[in-house]
Amino acid sequence: MEYKVIVPPLGESVVEGTIVKWLKNEGDPVKVDDPLVEVMTDKINVEIPSPHDGVMKKHLVAPETVVEVGAEIAVMEVEGEVEQARTFQVKPDDGRERIPKEQELKAPPEEFVGTTEHHAHMGIHADEAAIEGGIKAVKSSPVVRRLAREHFIDLRKLSGTGKSGRVSKADVLKYIEMRHSVDIVRPDFVFPTAEPEEIIPITGIRKVIAEHMVRSAFTIPHVTTFDEADMSALVSWRRRNVDKIETLHGVRITYLPFIAKAIIFAARDFPWMNATFEGDNLHVKKYFNIGMAVARKNSLIVPVVKHCEQKSLLEIAREMRELGDKAEADTLKIEEITGGTISITNAGVMGALGSTPIIAAPQVAILGVHKIVEKPVVRDGEIVVGPILNFGLSFDHRVIDGGYAVQFLRKMIEFLEDPDSWLLSVI
Amino acid sequence: MKKVTYIEAITQALYEEMERDEKVFLIGQDIGLYGGVFKATKGLMDRFGAERVIDAPISEVYIAGGSVGAALVGLKPVAEIQFADFITPSMDQIIQQMAKMRYRTGGSWTCPMTIRVCCGGEVGGGLYHSQINEQWFFSQPGLIVVLPSTPYDAKGLLKSAIRGNDPVIYFEHKRLYRSVKEEIPDEDFTVPIGKAAIRKEGKDITLVAYGLMCQKTMEAIETLEKDGISCEFIDMRTLRPWDRETILESVKKTSRAVLVQENSKTGGVMAEVSATITEEVFDYLDAPISRVCGLDVPMLPFAPPMEHFFLPNAEKIVRVVKKVMEY
Amino acid sequence: MAEKKQTAKKPSLKQVGLSEQGLMDLYTNLLKTRLLDERLRKLFRQGRYAGTYFSAVGQEATTVGPTYGLRDEDIIAPSHREIGASVTKGVPLDVIIGQVYARRNSPDKGKSHPCHYGYRARGVITPASTLAGQTIVGTGCAMGFKILKKDNVVVAFFGEGSTSRGGWHEALNYAGIHKLPIVYICQNNLWAESVPATLQAGIRDFADRAKAYGFPGVTIDGNDVVLMHRTAAEAIERARKGKGPTLIECKTYRWYGHSEIDPADYRQAEELENWKKKDPVLRAEKFMMDLGILTTPKREALVEQIDQEIDAAVQVCEKEKYVEPEEAYNDVYSEDFPVWRDEY
Numbered sequence A: 001m002e003y004k005v006i007v008p009p010l011g012e013s014v015v016e017g018t019i020v021k022w023l024k025n026e027g028d029p030v031k032v033d034d035p036l037v038e039v040m041t042d043k044i045n046v047e048i049p050s051p052h053d054g055v056m057k058k059h060l061v062a063p064e065t066v067v068e069v070g071a072e073i074a075v076m077e078v079e080g081e082v083e084q085a086r087t088f089q090v091k092p093d094d095g096r097e098r099i100p101k102e103q104e105l106k107a108p109p110e111e112f113v114g115t116t117e118h119h120a121h122m123g124i125h126a127d128e129a130a131i132e133g134g135i136k137a138v139k140s141s142p143v144v145r146r147l148a149r150e151h152f153i154d155l156r157k158l159s160g161t162g163k164s165g166r167v168s169k170a171d172v173l174k175y176i177e178m179r180h181s182v183d184i185v186r187p188d189f190v191f192p193t194a195e196p197e198e199i200i201p202i203t204g205i206r207k208v209i210a211e212h213m214v215r216s217a218f219t220i221p222h223v224t225t226f227d228e229a230d231m232s233a234l235v236s237w238r239r240r241n242v243d244k245i246e247t248l249h250g251v252r253i254t255y256l257p258f259i260a261k262a263i264i265f266a267a268r269d270f271p272w273m274n275a276t277f278e279g280d281n282l283h284v285k286k287y288f289n290i291g292m293a294v295a296r297k298n299s300l301i302v303p304v305v306k307h308c309e310q311k312s313l314l315e316i317a318r319e320m321r322e323l324g325d326k327a328e329a330d331t332l333k334i335e336e337i338t339g340g341t342i343s344i345t346n347a348g349v350m351g352a353l354g355s356t357p358i359i360a361a362p363q364v365a366i367l368g369v370h371k372i373v374e375k376p377v378v379r380d381g382e383i384v385v386g387p388i389l390n391f392g393l394s395f396d397h398r399v400i401d402g403g404y405a406v407q408f409l410r411k412m413i414e415f416l417e418d419p420d421s422w423l424l425s426v427i
Numbered sequence B: 001m002k003k004v005t006y007i008e009a010i011t012q013a014l015y016e017e018m019e020r021d022e023k024v025f026l027i028g029q030d031i032g033l034y035g036g037v038f039k040a041t042k043g044l045m046d047r048f049g050a051e052r053v054i055d056a057p058i059s060e061v062y063i064a065g066g067s068v069g070a071a072l073v074g075l076k077p078v079a080e081i082q083f084a085d086f087i088t089p090s091m092d093q094i095i096q097q098m099a100k101m102r103y104r105t106g107g108s109w110t111c112p113m114t115i116r117v118c119c120g121g122e123v124g125g126g127l128y129h130s131q132i133n134e135q136w137f138f139s140q141p142g143l144i145v146v147l148p149s150t151p152y153d154a155k156g157l158l159k160s161a162i163r164g165n166d167p168v169i170y171f172e173h174k175r176l177y178r179s180v181k182e183e184i185p186d187e188d189f190t191v192p193i194g195k196a197a198i199r200k201e202g203k204d205i206t207l208v209a210y211g212l213m214c215q216k217t218m219e220a221i222e223t224l225e226k227d228g229i230s231c232e233f234i235d236m237r238t239l240r241p242w243d244r245e246t247i248l249e250s251v252k253k254t255s256r257a258v259l260v261q262e263n264s265k266t267g268g269v270m271a272e273v274s275a276t277i278t279e280e281v282f283d284y285l286d287a288p289i290s291r292v293c294g295l296d297v298p299m300l301p302f303a304p305p306m307e308h309f310f311l312p313n314a315e316k317i318v319r320v321v322k323k324v325m326e327y
Numbered sequence C: 001m002a003e004k005k006q007t008a009k010k011p012s013l014k015q016v017g018l019s020e021q022g023l024m025d026l027y028t029n030l031l032k033t034r035l036l037d038e039r040l041r042k043l044f045r046q047g048r049y050a051g052t053y054f055s056a057v058g059q060e061a062t063t064v065g066p067t068y069g070l071r072d073e074d075i076i077a078p079s080h081r082e083i084g085a086s087v088t089k090g091v092p093l094d095v096i097i098g099q100v101y102a103r104r105n106s107p108d109k110g111k112s113h114p115c116h117y118g119y120r121a122r123g124v125i126t127p128a129s130t131l132a133g134q135t136i137v138g139t140g141c142a143m144g145f146k147i148l149k150k151d152n153v154v155v156a157f158f159g160e161g162s163t164s165r166g167g168w169h170e171a172l173n174y175a176g177i178h179k180l181p182i183v184y185i186c187q188n189n190l191w192a193e194s195v196p197a198t199l200q201a202g203i204r205d206f207a208d209r210a211k212a213y214g215f216p217g218v219t220i221d222g223n224d225v226v227l228m229h230r231t232a233a234e235a236i237e238r239a240r241k242g243k244g245p246t247l248i249e250c251k252t253y254r255w256y257g258h259s260e261i262d263p264a265d266y267r268q269a270e271e272l273e274n275w276k277k278k279d280p281v282l283r284a285e286k287f288m289m290d291l292g293i294l295t296t297p298k299r300e301a302l303v304e305q306i307d308q309e310i311d312a313a314v315q316v317c318e319k320e321k322y323v324e325p326e327e328a329y330n331d332v333y334s335e336d337f338p339v340w341r342d343e344y
């Protein structure tokens, strides 16, 4: 039978991509998982693997064409009966995951704005693609569709008792009832951290990065505030422990995990810094997925360390190294470069003393970290030499006031200058 | 409380309204001396005299239009059209005068009046003594259209019609005249126009009907409930303006609807009800709305097998409801 | 022709304008109508068919007289009490009874109503119940004949009550303007169901209505079949020649209720007794016996013969089945268009 190849979801908020090149020509035999086509998005280049054995019959779009997620791009001839790929639209701003601005001000900032209050409390949100996919795939009536959306149900999970297996209203109501009794583990929901198995190799995307940067730079009114941290305490702590830690744990710890933790502590008082600004709403995140910009041979990528609030310094350090290695090897997964809530970029490794970093939209802040240099500092009325780190914090001035950002940065620096007060809690 | 038939309830309403308000008068064929071909006006001429119970010539145009005129000068006419089949000549006056009087005069002239129309099948009346023709009036802004199915409603709605401020086409079903009996209060009461009656509550499916079809539907419901289908049943009573809210709310609850109509399907009242349900509460539907109607042929052929074939009945309703439930 | 209220003079064949055989035929039709009508009443009482029955007993002369002598292509536009017109126009008895029985052999295939007699082959339009309907349509037929330049005529029948309908007046008005080939027969039986003629019109003689439309109107004794025939034949001749319509009002009386379910208690018993004395059948018999054309044995033989004919026709209809229910779908449109069929 004919199987229609579609553009799969390419990461959150990505609604379209550009065909780079066909990796299987018309008439080529195809094995399952063989890459069929390379698609470039503003985030990443992906090769779309074949879901079946068969033959590439026809390309429906030429290279350079912009294609929407879900669009049919090729026809394959496959053996036997297989299910067609489910097309659905990724809606970047469908209003589900946001709270109105006013209400948000009153709501506790750490609250995850989920699908329903109940789910939000559990930190889970609906797998909308699955719900819409279910609605498309299953013959259902208007009320069933309405209930599926209201209660976040993938209709494919139900066995219908209606005519020729149709899912009826009664079937849905029964399912909801049953789900209540099982509670917690709800097959229709995904945890934000759940990661699919698929590994998609990454290829060069320099041009896309440029575009992305331009878009961020020119749509977001950037303001950068600078401040310095006296790193004496941390530098001496690290000096004393770095080798020990390396022999014990196999990681050579840098300053970045400490800075990540300082951001988290400072955000307790200034939660809006850790957020995304989408449409008319600020999504204040209660979790910290911190993007850490990594320079590669000829491009820059920002892998995301997820849930830094739940991880130790060591774990963060280890993960950063892994992500860095993957970036070098071009094996990052889409999930590993998406979902950031705030970013850090380290220009210090190159020796920079200052920079004004560009925010990774839709985040609202990026912290520029620079080289620690020996500088004269005044301590107890005396001029002494100390290790000084210069920070440049860029923030989205549409939603963050200058004073707010300045205070946040100062707070963060206070934590860095006094590591003894918190270090033990995060090792 | 006394047990009365549907037609007795109508006679009572006429009698009481004529007693109450001397502006009320009746006009129609064979209604005086004879007391009506179905005896709905029996005894009224004796009581109120030939001036207030007028035997009309065979002039349907005039019966309607003359009543409009009498209403213009302050009387409260209650006209009778002997058979709905023969209302056709009156259409001119009903549509052009009665329905549009208030509108075309900017509200300065009005014709609160009632035309009683004897209608309906299953009486062996054939092609010209079985029609209802409610859909023609149903489509006319400016008219009120009612069709009661019980003695209580027959009396209460007729009183509301006579006391109201608007022209009313009051259909009375001749098959119900003597086949239904119920206790109704001795004291004065009315039934509001524009309000449907929920005859039975249920959760699986909404059934809507009016007139004789209410009987058929109730009969069907007995069977359906035995088979475990919980039916909500709404008697429309007023066809125009019909009670959208009651019907839509019910469908929102049950998600399924079967609409029963004695008249032919095309262009009938239930076509409008069905369309409105789809427009207004589409997202609540779990199955297509289905109608059980008279055949799409002239209402209604005489020979008994055809009459039976034409009309909706309990068996047909049961079959359709089950089909909808199985959907 | 112009003056009203003619009455039958002492009989002579010449005056009648019919041959002996012709007169005999006229009488036979009258008798057949009577016997058939009485038989159908009896069959209704026995519950042999559904619906109801509109008897025309007492007023047979008003339909038999004018119809006798018409051509097959001439059109009868009847109302609900014109069994005599069908009998006289030569519609087979099993067809007439078939209509009442509403069986498969009924010309309308059971669609319409008993007593709505029609038969295309003899030019009888199956009526609608809406009174005066066929008077209007019949006038249209006459208009058609005129346009087609045919020398056919239309005879339209209705009761005095039906003349109260606006449409009736529109039709006669038009026929007067265009001098259409039509003869209007108003059977004034004094009652329209329960409503007396005095509440139907402000005039005593309904023939007066013709004045308003510019053609002759005559009022005659409707229980004299010879007079009915002669007067109508003259009007028909006029119409055929293009001289326009005539309204003939015939005073008559129905013996029984409006239909078989009407006790007719609105009438005085005396009134009925007086009219029974003017029985059109007895009067015709007397007339013919006076002329020496009819004898009692001859009459009895005729009755027996007609009864057998009726028996045979009733037999046919009794054996006939009802149509299949699906017959309901036929004849809504020509074959060009289907009818929507719902499966329930």
Ligand SMILES: Cc1ncc(C[n+]2csc(CCOP(=O)(O)OP(=O)(O)O)c2C)c(N)n1
Binding pocket: B029, B058, B060, B082, B086, C081, C129, C130, C131, C158, C159, C160, C161, C162, C163, C187, C189, C191, C192, C193, C258
């Ligand atoms: C337009 C119309 N109105 C009312 C009726 C009901 N109806 C049937 S017969 C009849 C009386 C008819 O009287 P008339 O025309 O004098 O004829 P008759 O019955 O006396 O022969 C009435 C009122 C009808 N058939 N058509």
